[in-house]
Amino acid sequence: MIRFEELLARSARNDPQRIAVINGRQSLNYVDFDAAANRFAAGLLGALEFRRGERCMFFLDNRIEAAIGIFGTLRAGGVFSVLNPSTKADKLAWVLNDCEASVLVTQASLLHVASIAAAQVPSLRRIVVVDGESDDACLSWTDLVAAAAPGSPIAAAGIDIDLAMLVYTSGSTGQPKGVMMTHRNMVFAATSITTYLKMRSDDVVLSVLPLAFDYGLYQLLMCVMVGATLVLEKSFAFPQKVLPLLASEKVTLFPLVPTMAALIVQLRNFDPAWAASVRTLTNTAAALAPAHIRKLQALFAQARIYSMYGMTESKRCTWLPPENLAERPDSVGIAIPGTEVWVVDEAGERVAANVVGELVVRGGHVMQGYWRNEEATAKALRPGRYPWEKILHTGDLFRMDEQGYCYFVGRTDDIIKSRGEKVSPKEIENVLYALPGILEAAVIGVPDAVVGRALKAILVVAADASLSERDVIAHCVARLEDFMVPRLIEFRAELPKTSTGKIQRAALQAEADVAED
Numbered sequence: 001m002i003r004f005e006e007l008l009a010r011s012a013r014n015d016p017q018r019i020a021v022i023n024g025r026q027s028l029n030y031v032d033f034d035a036a037a038n039r040f041a042a043g044l045l046g047a048l049e050f051r052r053g054e055r056c057m058f059f060l061d062n063r064i065e066a067a068i069g070i071f072g073t074l075r076a077g078g079v080f081s082v083l084n085p086s087t088k089a090d091k092l093a094w095v096l097n098d099c100e101a102s103v104l105v106t107q108a109s110l111l112h113v114a115s116i117a118a119a120q121v122p123s124l125r126r127i128v129v130v131d132g133e134s135d136d137a138c139l140s141w142t143d144l145v146a147a148a149a150p151g152s153p154i155a156a157a158g159i160d161i162d163l164a165m166l167v168y169t170s171g172s173t174g175q176p177k178g179v180m181m182t183h184r185n186m187v188f189a190a191t192s193i194t195t196y197l198k199m200r201s202d203d204v205v206l207s208v209l210p211l212a213f214d215y216g217l218y219q220l221l222m223c224v225m226v227g228a229t230l231v232l233e234k235s236f237a238f239p240q241k242v243l244p245l246l247a248s249e250k251v252t253l254f255p256l257v258p259t260m261a262a263l264i265v266q267l268r269n270f271d272p273a274w275a276a277s278v279r280t281l282t283n284t285a286a287a288l289a290p291a292h293i294r295k296l297q298a299l300f301a302q303a304r305i306y307s308m309y310g311m312t313e314s315k316r317c318t319w320l321p322p323e324n325l326a327e328r329p330d331s332v333g334i335a336i337p338g339t340e341v342w343v344v345d346e347a348g349e350r351v352a353a354n355v356v357g358e359l360v361v362r363g364g365h366v367m368q369g370y371w372r373n374e375e376a377t378a379k380a381l382r383p384g385r386y387p388w389e390k391i392l393h394t395g396d397l398f399r400m401d402e403q404g405y406c407y408f409v410g411r412t413d414d415i416i417k418s419r420g421e422k423v424s425p426k427e428i429e430n431v432l433y434a435l436p437g438i439l440e441a442a443v444i445g446v447p448d449a450v451v452g453r454a455l456k457a458i459l460v461v462a463a464d465a466s467l468s469e470r471d472v473i474a475h476c477v478a479r480l481e482d483f484m485v486p487r488l489i490e491f492r493a494e495l496p497k498t499s500t501g502k503i504q505r506a507a508l509q510a511e512a513d514v515a516e517d
Contacts, residue, residue, distance in 0.1 A: 001160035003183045004190075004221065005074035008034050011227035015201060020224070022249065023064045023232045030227065033068065040072025042148030044103065047139070048126055052077035052157055054102040055166065058211070059083050059092065059114055061107065062232045065130040065141060066211050067220055069105050074164060074183075077157025081166040081178070084212040085110055091176070092117035096124060099166055099178055099371060105141075108132045160184045166371055167214050167312050178371030179312045188364035189315040190218060190225045192337045196319050197280060197306065199253070201227040204277075206251040208236040208260070214312050215284055219255055236260050236501070239267065246274045253280040254303075258288055259501040262439050265295035266462055275300040284308040284316065287408050287426065289433035290329040297325075307332055309408055313367045313380060314392050317341055317359070318406050330430070331405045339363030343400050344393075348382070356409050359398040366392045397424075414505060416445035418453045423484055425505060428476070432457060435475045437465025440495050444509045446488060456488035458508055460495055467491075 008030075011020070016031035028036065044050035056073040058080065060066045066082065073080040081099060083092060085107075092113065096104065100123040106114040108131050115137065118124050130141040164186055166178040205223055207230060209216030223230040231249050233242055243264075246254065256264075261283065264270070281296060281303045288296075288307055296305060304322035309332035311317065318341060320333030335341040342350055343357040351357045362384060369377035381390040397409040409415075409424045416423045425443035432441040440460035445453030457476075461467050469489040476485045496504040 001184050002187060003074065003156075003158065003160055003162070004164060004186050005037070005071050007187075007225050008037060008071050011201075011224055015227050018201065018227060019229045021064050021067050021220075021230050021232055023062065026064050028064055028068075033071075036068045036145070037071035037075055038154055039145040039148045040068055041075035041154050043144035043146075044072065044076045044078065045154070047144055047147040048103055050076050050078060050102060053079065053163065055079045055081060055099045056103040056105065057081050057083060057096060057099070057101040059085065059087065059104060059106040059110055060130065060211075061085050062207075062211055062216075062234050063107070063130070064232070065105070067230075067232070070211075070220070071224070075154050075157065077162070079163050079166060081168065082210075082212040082217065083168065084210050087113075089113045089116040093120040095168055095176055095178075096121040098176075102126075103128060105130065111138070158183075160187070163368070165217075167217070168212075169312055177373055177376055180368040180371055181315075182368060185315075185365055185367065186221060187225075188338070190222050192339065192363075192365065193218065193316055193319075194222050194226055195337050196321075197222075197253070197282065199226045199228060203228040203252045204231060204249055205229065205253045205255070206231045206233065206242075206245055206249065207255055208233040208242055209255060209257070210235075214315055215255065215257070215310070218315060236263070239263050243274045244271070246278055247271075247276065250277045252277055253282070254278050254300075255282045255284075256288075257283065257501050258292070259440070259497065259503065261288055261292045261296060262433070264299065265292050266439055270299055272299075275302065278303045280304055280306065282306045282308060284310045287330070287332055287430075289430045291430070291434035293325065293329050309333070309406065311394055311396070313394070314361050314363070314365045316365065317361050317394070320405075324405070328405055331401075331407050333406060334404055335361075336363075336365075339365060341400075341406060343398050343406075353402045354399050356397055356399045358412070359394045359396050359406065361392040361394060362389075366390065416443075416453050416455065418445060418455055418483060423455065428455070428457070428480065428484055428486065431476060431479045432459065432472070434479075435467070435472065437462045437467050440503060442495055442503050442505045442508050443486060444505065444512055446512050454488060455484070455486040456490065456512070457486040458490045458492060458495065460492055 012030040012034035017029050019027050020030045020033040021028045056078050058066050070080050102125050105128045127138045129138045134140040134143045160183040164183045165181050168176040207219040211217050307320040309318045318333040340362040345357050384391040399407050410426050428443045429441045442458045446456045448454040472489050496507045
């Protein structure tokens with residue numbers, strides 16, 4: 001097996017002048033990308049005395065230096081981790097201490113937060129600033145790479161079973177957990193995904209997803225694996241500024257999350273020219289609402305849409321072949337190539353077709369565990385088919401049909417008990433999204449003395465929509481069983497979201513529970 005940074009060198013040899021990364025007005029071809037990663041690695045090893053297995057944290061916007069630094073860290077034999085630039089100082093300090101980071105790479109606009117955090121981290125030897133000057137506290141990126149002799153070779157720094165990256169979970173159920181992935185894990189996952197997506201070296205991928213989010217990170221890793229081009233944007237906060245890049249950069253692959261899809265399908269002035277070159281749309285993080293799938297199909301008529309399901313602990317678990325989308329729009333598909341998935345009951349036994357249970361994942365993409373968290377690791381990774389094997393218990397509820405297609409029901413913690421029935425918020429939300437004018441929807445359970453939990457829908461609607469509570473309830477009555485119809489409707493200007501754009505239903509549920517107390 002190969003270490004992941006060797007894939008960058010291979011792509012540089014195969015097509016040195018192909019553009020690897022574009023960020024605004026900056027671009028970098030593969031031969032220069034490879035050389036820049038080499039210089040960063042040499043700087044770490046020389047100026048910062050970086051040692052094999054040490055951790056380098058990137059606290060940056062999506063920018064070219066982040067891509068260079070990730071591969072440079074791997075080339076130096078280190079372990080990289082990327083944190084979202086919106087992370088506050090206390091959480092940044094907690095993560096830096098948890099992984100005992102040696103180096104923190106950041107940018108001038110984030111230096112104040114980084115410095116506050118760094119003061120609390122004994123293991124941290126240096127802050128590197130990509131766009132600043134060196135001083136007593138920080139080393140500039142320019143001075144770091146200048147310390148390396150041009151073209152100086154970096155000897156192989158390890159083997160494929162070495163730890164390569166830590167991806168910290170959002171911490172929605174407590175402190176963040178560092179998901180441990182080896183080079184072998186990363187190569188396996190990227191190979192499987194690029195295979196079913198049929199990625200090619202002439203692909204151009206537009207990613208607005210944070211590199212701190214594994215879905216965003218793997219856009220970079222997969223592009224490097226196949227020698228494709230990545231157009232790296234900071235965010236999707238202003239769709240009207242980002243979507244024209246689809247046409248100007250001749251984008252062929254556009255990864256989405258459901259909140260992005262919701263914004264796109266509601267645009268009044270979507271230009272068909274934007275979609276002309278796009279041949280692949282992908283979605284993960286949460287299942288797309290079937291109503292949004294239909295609208296995306298109309299807007300991106302030439303594109304194949306891949307509905308997928310994944311989690312940080314195994315990167316990707318399932319994919320739905322696009323040719324099956326029409327007959328199974330609510331499915332997230334089958335196991336990705338080279339892996340297995342199945343559904344179990346509380347005792348860990350496989351259940352029959354269409355019975356709801358916990359999804360279990362087996363394959364070379366399954367994490368090694370949570371960094372220095374044996375209790376959480378033991379809960380997620382359990383004995384598998386062979387004595388040496390661990391399989392991943394996802395904590396997500398699924399059902400699987402007779403043909404092996406998977407259907408996401410919800411997180412174990414999300415299921416609402418109402419009127420004696422178990423209710424999946426996701427199923428109700430899909431129905432709500434089919435009502436024109438609804439941009440965002442979250443269903444929670446409100447404590448109720450009679451029914452246990454009364455269902456409440458919290459909605460964001462389009463500015464020109466004139467929806468009433470009665471309209472929403474009538475829409476649901478016509479499409480849902482009686483016990484699944486929300487009895488309470490609340491309209492808001494926005495819903496809380498994670499840094500990756502996922503609606504924080506758990507935060508809304510906690511808010512309702514606190515209000516009751």
